[in-house]
Amino acid sequence: MSANTAVVERYRNSFLKEVEANVEEGQWVKMCMQCGVCSGSCPLGPAWDHPPQEIFMMIRAGKRDEVLTSSSMWMCTSCYNCIVRCPRELPITHIMHGLANYAHRLGIAPKNQPTRKFAKLFWDNLSKKGRVNELKLGIALYFMNGLVSGIKTALKMAPLGINMVKTKRMSPMEYFGGHGIKDTKGLHAILKKAREIEAAKMQKF
Amino acid sequence: MAEIVATNQTILVVGGGISGMTAALEAAECGKQVILVEKNPTVGGRVSQLYRYFPKLCHPTCGMEINLKRLRANKNVRLMTMTEVTGVSGDAGNYSVSLKINPRFVNENCTTCGACGEAVDVQFDDEHNYGLGQRKGAYLPHAMAYPQRYVIDPRIIGTADADKAKSACPVNAIDLNMKGESAKLTVGAIIWATGWRPFDANKIQPYGYDRIANVITSVEFERLADPHGPTGGKILRPSDNKEAKNIAFIQCAGSRDRNYLKHCSRICCMASLKQSTYVREKFGDEGKASIYYIDIRAIDRIDDFHQMVKNDPNVTFVKSKVARIDEDKSTGNPVLHGVNTEGYQRYANPHDLVVLAVGMEPSVPVGDFPIKVTVNEHGFIEQDESNGAIFAAGCSSDALDVNRAVQSATASALRAIQVVNRAAGMEG
Numbered sequence: 104m105s106a107n108t109a110v111v112e113r114y115r116n117s118f119l120k121e122v123e124a125n126v127e128e129g130q131w132v133k134m135c136m137q138c139g140v141c142s143g144s145c146p147l148g149p150a151w152d153h154p155p156q157e158i159f160m161m162i163r164a165g166k167r168d169e170v171l172t173s174s175s176m177w178m179c180t181s182c183y184n185c186i187v188r189c190p191r192e193l194p195i196t197h198i199m200h201g202l203a204n205y206a207h208r209l210g211i212a213p214k215n216q217p218t219r220k221f222a223k224l225f226w227d228n229l230s231k232k233g234r235v236n237e238l239k240l241g242i243a244l245y246f247m248n249g250l251v252s253g254i255k256t257a258l259k260m261a262p263l264g265i266n267m268v269k270t271k272r273m274s275p276m277e278y279f280g281g282h283g284i285k286d287t288k289g290l291h292a293i294l295k296k297a298r299e300i301e302a303a304k305m306q307k308f
Numbered sequence: 309m310a311e312i313v314a315t316n317q318t319i320l321v322v323g324g325g326i327s328g329m330t331a332a333l334e335a336a337e338c339g340k341q342v343i344l345v346e347k348n349p350t351v352g353g354r355v356s357q358l359y360r361y362f363p364k365l366c367h368p369t370c371g372m373e374i375n376l377k378r379l380r381a382n383k384n385v386r387l388m389t390m391t392e393v394t395g396v397s398g399d400a401g402n403y404s405v406s407l408k409i410n411p412r413f414v415n416e417n418c419t420t421c422g423a424c425g426e427a428v429d430v431q432f433d434d435e436h437n438y439g440l441g442q443r444k445g446a447y448l449p450h451a452m453a454y455p456q457r458y459v460i461d462p463r464i465i466g467t468a469d470a471d472k473a474k475s476a477c478p479v480n481a482i483d484l485n486m487k488g489e490s491a492k493l494t495v496g497a498i499i500w501a502t503g504w505r506p507f508d509a510n511k512i513q514p515y516g517y518d519r520i521a522n523v524i525t526s527v528e529f530e531r532l533a534d535p536h537g538p539t540g541g542k543i544l545r546p547s548d549n550k551e552a553k554n555i556a557f558i559q560c561a562g563s564r565d566r567n568y569l570k571h572c573s574r575i576c577c578m579a580s581l582k583q584s585t586y587v588r589e590k591f592g593d594e595g596k597a598s599i600y601y602i603d604i605r606a607i608d609r610i611d612d613f614h615q616m617v618k619n620d621p622n623v624t625f626v627k628s629k630v631a632r633i634d635e636d637k638s639t640g641n642p643v644l645h646g647v648n649t650e651g652y653q654r655y656a657n658p659h660d661l662v663v664l665a666v667g668m669e670p671s672v673p674v675g676d677f678p679i680k681v682t683v684n685e686h687g688f689i690e691q692d693e694s695n696g697a698i699f700a701a702g703c704s705s706d707a708l709d710v711n712r713a714v715q716s717a718t719a720s721a722l723r724a725i726q727v728v729n730r731a732a733g734m735e736g
Contacts, residue, residue, distance in 0.1 A: 138560075138602040142654075143631025143646030144514075149654060157652050188514065188631065190565035 116165035121308040127201030131193045135159040141185035141195050151175045155185060155195050158202070171206040177218040179203075220247055232283025233290045238273060239281065312386065314343055314493040316402050317728045319721075321345070321499045322393050325353020326710055327702025328501030329375045330717035335499075335725055336384035343493065345391040348435075349412060350453035351379070353503055355710060357436060357527065359534040362582040362709070363613040369452055371710075376454050389455065394490070396679035400697035401496050401731040406678075409489040413460035413470075417481035420448055420456050427476035428469045432461060434538070437531045440546075441538030446473040451536055460484070496731040497697035497724035500681070500689060501717065504668040504703035507562035507569055514632035515561065515664060521547035522642050523633060523662045525561075526579050533586040543590050545661045547640040552661035553591050556644055557583065558630050559601040563667030571686045573667035573707040577605045580665045581617045588622060598624040598659065600644065626655070633662060668707040697727040 122129040135156060142154030153161060153175045161170050179199040186196055203219070206212040212219055224247070228240045245260070246253030267273040284290060314320075317340070321332040324346030332344040344351075358368045379385060388409065395406035414424075424446040431442040436450045445464035448456070458481075464470045465484060474482040506527045509517035517523050522545045524532075535541035545552040557580040563573040581604075584597035604625075606614035617623050631646040641658040648655055670687040677683075681700075682692035688707070689700035701720040702713035 136602060137649050138629035139627075139647040139649040140629040140631050142649075142652070143628065148647070154647060154652070156647070156649060188567075190560070190567065190629065192566045 117308045118165045118167045118170070119163050121167070121306070122162050122202070122205075124306040124308075125304075126198070126205045128194050128197045129201060131198060132159050132162050134191050134193055136191060138190060140188050140190065141193075144184045144188045146182060146184065147178050147180060151178050155199065158199075168211075170202065171209065171211050172213060174213045174216045176200070176202045176206075177213070177216045217247070230290070230294060232281065232287055234281075234283050236277055236281040238275070238277040242278075312343065312388075312491055312493060314341070314495055316494055316496040316731045317341060318343060318493070318495045319497050319499060319724045319728055320403070320405055320493065320495040321501055321701075323353070323501035323503055323701075323704070324348075324351035324387070324389070325501060325503045325702065326355040326371075326375070327503065327704075327713045327717040328353070328499070329379065330714045331499045331501055331701045331721045331724075332385050333375065333378045333382065334718050334721035336382045337378070338721075338725055340384060340725055340728055342385045343388065343495065344385055345388045345393060345407060347390070347392050348449065349389050349457075349459040350449045350455070351376075351387065351389065352450075352452060352454065354527075356450060356452055357438070357530060357534075359530045359537075359586065360582060362578045363610045365582065365585065368710075372452055376452075379454070387455075390459075393678055396498065396698075400727055403495050403498055403697070405493045405495055405498070407491045407493065409491060411462070411486035411488050412457070413462075413465065413482060413484055413486050414458045415481050415483055415486075416457070417479045418457040419479055419481075420458060421478065422448070422458075423476040423478060424458055424460070424473035424482060427472040428464065429472075430464055430467070430469050432463065437538045438525070438528045440528055440531055445469050457481075497699070497727040499699050499701050499717075499720050499724050500704050501701040501720075502670070502672050502704045504707070505671040507573075507667040507669050509561060509664050509666050511568060512562055512664070515558065515630070515662075516633050516635070516642070517664060520633060520635045520642050520662075521545075522552070522635075522640055522660065523664065526557075526576065526583065526663055526665045529583055529586075529663045533583070533590070541590075543587065543661070545640075550660070551591070553587070553594050554596045554660045555584075555587050555598070556642075556657070556659040556662045557597060557599045557665055558644075558662060559599065559604075559665050560629060561664035561666050564602065569667045569669055569686065571667075571707060572605060574605065574607065575707065575709045576665035576667065577601070578607075578610055578613065578709065580663070581606060581614055583663065584617055584620070584623050588620065593622065596622050596624070598626060598657070600626045600628055600630050600646070602627070602629050628655075668703060670704055672704065697724065699723045 122132055137156055139156050142148055142156045145154055148154050152173055176199040181196050183196055224243050229235050245256040319335050319340055319342045321328045321344045324344055329351055332342045336342045352372055355368045361368055390410040390412055392408045394408045396403055398404045425444045428445045430445040433439040434441045434443040445461045446458055448458050470484055474484055506525055509525050531537040532539055532543050543552050562568040580599055587595035587597045604614055626648050627650045628646045628648045630644050633642050633644055636643055636658055642662045644657045674683055674687045681695050681698055682690045684690050689704050699720040701717040705716055
């Protein structure tokens with residue numbers, strides 16, 4: 104690629120089309136009329152780098168890297184305030200999750216974003232046996248921010264855990280294997296197939 | 309009551325606002341027989357509740373005066389106030405219409421001396437001022453009311469106040485035994501000019517119209533600015549009657565929103581631009597207006613007006629749909645929250661008063677028409693062959709400003725004239 108085409112490449116404006124094709128609910132982005140009511144309604148709005156309506160404008164302006172590497176859409180807590188107030192009924196919450204998922208799939212989502220870390224832990228836990236292993240998930244969360252803070256949290260929570268074992272709300276045996284669905288192989292086959300179908304649908308831009 | 313003469317060459321106009329009056333007069337001045345029915349005690353409709361028109365900023369009373377003069381001068385129009393259409397059947401050229409005529413309890417002897425109004429004690433919310441003030445149980449709807457004749461509110465009938473009014477009348481104009489009547493007419497064509505109503509601002513929950521005293525609607529603001537209004541033309545805010553010098557206007561309050569009204573109501577941008585000039589008129593350099601908008605739709609030639617307001621340093625434009633309003637309890641000031649999309653700044657702006665530029669919706673809800681008519685998805689009547697000789701004029705056909713409503717009324721008069729001409733055998 105010559106220096107010239109590299110520059111052109113940077114300014115090509117196919118990002119909106121890419122979002123429409125590859126992001127869940129992405130086809131709605133062009134419907135935004137930039138009124139700003141979503142950004143104003145977001146309870147976490149001040150904490151975002153780019154509130155939703157700014158993200159929609161950035162998508163249309165072709166700012167691919169800024170959008171996909173941003174931590175903004177990972178900040179969404181699914182309160183649905185924006186969906187309720189959007190005058191054009193854009194499913195903003197779902198678009199935020201769609202963008203986050205797409206960035207993750209491309210491997211350019213911010214690595215240490217806590218929501219992303221949690222989502223990954225949860226999904227790995229769930230998809231292994233078809234059921235959430237709460238004990239393993241809980242312990243994994245304790246150690247999400249490193250060994251020291253993990254041990255501290257574990258010690259702090261120990262009395263609660265012991266009480267839960269005593270009242271049979273939790274079994275320590277879950278840590279070794281744990282329960283699952285009958286046909287884990289079948290589940291893994293389904294997930295593999297789903298991934299193949301999704302990958303085949305992904306369009307190149 | 310004199311007999312109503314109507315034939316299949318008569319045009320019925322339903323609604324006596326600016327559109328209905330125009331349609332009736334245009335047809336009558338072409339020599340057609342017209343019956344103009346109006347539900348309220350006076351003609352004039354919502355135009356008579358405005359302080360000024362855009363873009364010339366003249367007073368609607370002026371245009372009203374001309375129309376009333378035409379109405380008085382024309383023998384072809386039969387005006388029936390306090391009359392509602394209860395049923396319509398038939399086809400183009402031959403409609404049968406049922407009317408319900410409500411009693412006014414005041415006959416044509418009335419000289420509007422006002423003695424009955426003084427004698428009566430009980431007061432009701434004043435409809436002419438959108439409930440911002442009170443009026444007596446015997447009243448003249450407003451100074452420009454036509455017919456110039458008092459009305460006795462039916463709620464005082466049978467009370468001591470009714471008798472006080474009757475005994476106070478020096479010309480024996482009050483007839484407390486007046487009864488409601490019904491009538492049946494045959495007409496050739498019907499012009500539907502029932503107009504619009506302001507969108508119910510209570511439905512816009514985040515704006516707190518129902519719970520914050522100093523959040524009002526644009527139609528109420530017109531009344532505050534009008535010298536004949538409840539405050540005598542002073543812009544006083546409802547919570548403490550202090551002068552409101554720093555006023556926010558919120559555009560698209562209910563319009564262009566799939567949760568409320570899908571359509572653009574078309575007049576509200578110009579109405580708020582116009583109302584920003586009221587603030588400057590009343591308070592001079594101390595008056596400040598802020599207009600919160602998605603985009604300003606000052607249609608075609610009246611964009612000059614938009615530019616004029618934009619050049620005013622005391623008028624601020626904020627490109628943002630306000631997310632919510634809450635109230636500063638210590639001052640009573642509404643505080644607007646949102647994001648300015650030009651620069652993405654988050655704001656929390658206090659104002660003395662907030663005016664919601666509410667949208668227009670048709671005053672007759674879909675399904676309430678006495679005969680089947682084709683309406684669009686917003687409830688406005690479509691120009692459609694299946695409507696036979698029922699033609700919409702003004703805001704029952706679309707969200708229109710006064711200028712366009714009058715054009716629409718003239719068009720509908722021409723359509724109705726063609727139908728009654730055919731009925732008379734004057735055309736092929």
